Amino acid sequence: xxxxxxxxxxxxxxxxxxxxxxxxxxxxxxxxxxxxxxxxxxxxxxxxxxxxxxxxxxxxxxxxxxxxxxxxxxxxxxxxxxxxxxxxxxxxxxxxxxxxxxxxxxxxxxxxxxxxxxxxxxxxxxxxxx
Amino acid sequence: xxxxxxxxxxxxxxxxxxxxxxxxxxxxxxxxxxxxxxxxxxxxxxxxxxxxxxxxxxxxxxxxxxxxxxxxxxxxxxxxxxxxxxxxxxxxxxxxxxxxxxxxxxxxxxxxxxxxxxx
Numbered sequence: 001x002x003x004x005x006x007x008x009x010x011x012x013x014x015x016x017x018x019x020x021x022x023x024x025x026x027x028x029x030x031x032x033x034x035x036x037x038x039x040x041x042x043x044x045x046x047x048x049x050x051x052x053x054x055x056x057x058x059x060x061x062x063x064x065x066x067x068x069x070x071x072x073x074x075x076x077x078x079x080x081x082x083x084x085x086x087x088x089x090x091x092x093x094x095x096x097x098x099x100x101x102x103x104x105x106x107x108x109x110x111x112x113x114x115x116x117x118x119x120x121x122x123x124x125x126x127x128x129x130x
Numbered sequence: 131x132x133x134x135x136x137x138x139x140x141x142x143x144x145x146x147x148x149x150x151x152x153x154x155x156x157x158x159x160x161x162x163x164x165x166x167x168x169x170x171x172x173x174x175x176x177x178x179x180x181x182x183x184x185x186x187x188x189x190x191x192x193x194x195x196x197x198x199x200x201x202x203x204x205x206x207x208x209x210x211x212x213x214x215x216x217x218x219x220x221x222x223x224x225x226x227x228x229x230x231x232x233x234x235x236x237x238x239x240x241x242x243x244x245x246x247x248x249x
């Protein structure tokens with residue numbers, strides 16, 4: 001006890017380039033990223049709703065708004081953030097009630113969250129923005 | 131057995147646990163219900179701009195939307211506050227960010243009311 005000579009050399013900081021987070025951990029990380037992204041884009045999302053509810057004359061000219069590449073990018077980011085956050089959220093709610101809690105299922109559902117949200121983003125994005 | 135006394139209490143600018151955990155889940159479920167309901171309504175109405183405007187013209191849709199937006203704000207508050215608590219260590223800066231977060235969310239609420247009642 002208390003023998004300092006045998007003390008292990010431990011890293012003093014976390015080397016982010018060496019850490020490999022498992023897929024369920026990555027889902028959790030991107031759940032946070034997508035949440036923060038939506039928090040920042042909240043006024044933009046509300047503006048889109050306002051635009052969609054505007055009078056027929058204003059609405060008719062709204063499509064020019066979406067020709068700007070930055071607006072397309074922001075819309076796509078919003079779609080992905082919502083879909084990833086919702087899918088990951090449903091997964092977390094199920095884990096809370098002990099559904100799919102074994103490692104194999106939890107790992108598969110983590111992959112599913114990434115897959116489903118990316119595919120739905122691409123489908124929705126191409127429908128709305130192309 | 132030791133318990134945190136008043137002196138040792140750490141200032142994090144938050145409550146300590148279960149209530150926020152529960153709020154995060156209840157508000158999430160409400161937002162999911164709203165999303166599904168909106169999708170069902172969207173499918174059932176004609177796919178025209180006029181029908182979309184008429185839908186949001188109903189007071190019930192406005193009220194349901196605004197209640198869901200309250201849930202969204204509460205959910206975002208708990209989530210963003212957790213982010214500040216995790217990464218921002220100086221207490222003064224953290225509490226300042228908490229206040230700015232609340233201002234941002236309150237501004238969004240006022241804008242949401244303006245948008246919903248513009249139809």
